[in-house]
Amino acid sequence: MSRKPFDPERAEGDANLFDRPSRRDRRQLGGLHEADRISVGQLSELIKQTLEGRLPSPLRVVGEISNFTDRKHWYFSLKDSDAVISCVAWASSVARITTTPRDGDAVVATGYVSHYGPQGRTQLYVSHLEPVGTGSLEQQFRALCDELRGLGYFEESRKVRLPSFPRRIAVITSRTSAALQDVMATAAHRCPLAGLLVVDVRVQGEAASVEIARAIRRIDANAEALGVDAILVTRGGGSLEDLWAFNERNVADATLDCTTPIVAAIGHESDTTIIELVADVRAATPTQAVMRLVPDREDLMRQLDHQTSRLRSLMRRRIERGRERVMSVARFPAFRDPRGVIVLARSRCDDRAHRLRAAIRSALQRRALRLEQRIGRFAGLRPAAQFAQRRGHVVHMTERLRRTMRWRLERSRQRVDGVERAMAAVDxxxxxxxxxxxxxxxxxxxxxxxxxxxxxxxxxxxxxxxxxxxxxxxxxxxxxxxxxxxxxxxxxxxxxxxxKRPSKRDSGGDAPQLDLFGGAG
Incomplete structure (x- = not known):
């Protein structure tokens, strides 16, 4: 039998929900009186009966999930700014819930309140759970993040580096937004030479994601013609609903397909959108995004002065080293007395030519002598002489082999005859x-x-x-x-x-093999 729905008016006035029990209620609780002493178990049962008998069921409670534990059953807490209550969802109820909650989700929990005596805990036993308000958007955001992460949208390896000195930056935002004013002011202060191309789009509402994705694709397709070296997508802060256009799948796809380096700065530092996770660079604020894209004029001047100083110092060192090398070369004898150097070189050349001719003659003589020695050695190694010598050796070895074989055969024959006589003697x-x-x-x-x-x-x-x-x-x-x-x-x-006398092979028949003295052989 189902209970009637909860009526707040019936919980007010004289029949307050938490009034002391009437005499009829006391009789139902076993005749308990104020002066009676009860055990802890009885008190726990009294609390349980009171909660289950007086509270409406089911209850729909709105709160935020915390301390969520996913086992066979779900254990979590439901809280708001004023209080917190423990919740349990049994496995049978979990099977009917379509989504798994996470800490921070805002949900509507449907169930009944009871008291669990062994742990002294009052709990909400949840039979149904559904997201509510912002919690539903957060759930969609997490689901899309998980899907895109699995597809590789957030991989750092596919992201490109920003240009060091962009000629022109395409700023995709609303022309009336404060973020655009911050971008323009920061760019003018840091580097007035960097041009800005403002692309006006909606940054909030149902059609905003379509306009943002279309602007990214058009700028990327015409980047070379427009002279655009980088793209900045930005807007100011807001709620999750206000920033939802930057969490749509079509914006993520356009950002992923963009070949031009793209920077995203959406909302405040604590806000995170999908376009920021897919973009090549994420900035916390529009000002920080411009600082990542545009070099600082004062920094450039300092770098230029530093490089100029280094270049001058390097040139001075190289000129000094060149002067020292010229002075060192000028001290060589070839520069002080060129004629004497030529005479000395000619003398060395004549001496080396004489030594070379002598070395050639000596080498030819040694090789001729070695050749004669090898010719004499090869004369004794003619094939005919080698063949005659080898043939005599083969004939000699053949005769030796025959004699050896005859001798071994004769010895084997004698051994076999002796064995045969011995076997006959012991038969x-x-x-x-x-x-x-x-x-x-x-x-x-x-x-x-x-x-x-x-x-x-x-x-x-x-x-x-x-x-x-x-x-x-x-x-x-x-x-x-x-x-x-x-x-x-x-x-x-x-x-x-x-x-039928058995042969030598059949000697193992009825009678065993015996020796001379009647023993078994």
Whole structure:
């Protein structure tokens, strides 16, 4: 159920909004009396119930944003010249708010007032937030600044330097503005030779931005014909609404496209407009802008006097150095006795010519001797002689290689024969042919000692022509004294074993490789 809108008249007179609660209200608050003692929590709940029950909801509060914190929820303060109140906007409400506020924004906050007991704080719980008045223009200004900054409009690298001595300056402003009078007076005082071309435009109102942008483009397009070396856009101070024409996008585009150096001085030092951020140079005031553009006449005179003094001093030093060089050259012998210098030079030339001829003859003799020595050396290096010598060496090495190969083959053959004889000697089949036998357990493993078997173990005895199966009837200790084996039978595998004797490659079949004394090989 929604509450009725706030009616200020109902909050006046006898039924004042903050009058003490009636008896009916006290009963609703749990029968609380003036003499009753309550806890802090009860007091906090009482404040909360009173605020939520007596204040109208929703409330629309106008104020300025401060201490804004953007988390999942928004926390900020809303203030004016008289008071400040804490505000909270829950995430569900934040999702419905189209713009994110900043500190300094003037807004209208819609919501209800309640008391938060854990922190003892009375807060405005905001459900809707919208800009109001100047705050809306500031929001537009910041949004356009962010957009132009992202496009590179404010980059210092694209800005050009101002001319040192501009012949003519185009001043784009209103002809009735005080800023124009400041510009003209400052220019006349600093440098009367600098000409001013005044371009009258509106500097306030809806059509002002169009006229300013058109003037910038026309002056830039005809700068060479008009003799304009720089452009100054200026006006006096005012509110944000008064200066808004210089924050329009078309003015920023015209300033960016201008190839002529441009200076902007809009409003007071505390005012900032977009044209100032885009321009090549920003000045705080119109007077400062002229001082940046026009050189000071007195400074020029001082610089001229200084340069004249430097030039005279430099000329004197150069003349003095030239005189010293002439005097030094005049002391040379070539200038005092030219004939003697010529005779001395001729003598040196003859001596060097004689030495040169001797050096040439000596060099030719050394080279001729070296050539003869190399001819004799090359005679012994003829291809035919080298070939005969190399061929004998090859024949000798070939014969040595053959002898070595035959010798190594014979040694390898003897080694293989010895290994083959040794393998035949240790082959278990050759041992069986000599009358020996091999006894194994039926489960596998050679029996090397009577202690290796127990009564009841089944044994297999390998002889030359077959296998015998038997069973132990007494354990190892009794058998050592004269045990016996019974149940001996000849295996049917004997004939087959005799017919199919395994080769050397198949020696790893049923019977393991054994040594001469019955051990596994």
């Amino acid at each position: 278990h089949r050759s041992v069986l042919h000599r009358g020996y036998s091999i006894t194994m357990r039926a489960t596998g493993g050679v029996v090397r000692s009577a202690a290796d078997v127990r009564a009841g173990d089944e044994l297999v005895t390998q002889v030359q022509d077959g296998r015998l199966r038997s069973m132990v009837v007494e354990d190892g200790g009794e058998r050592a004294a004269g045990g016996s084996v019974r149940g001996t039978s000849t295996s049917s595998e004997g004939a087959a074993s005799e017919r």
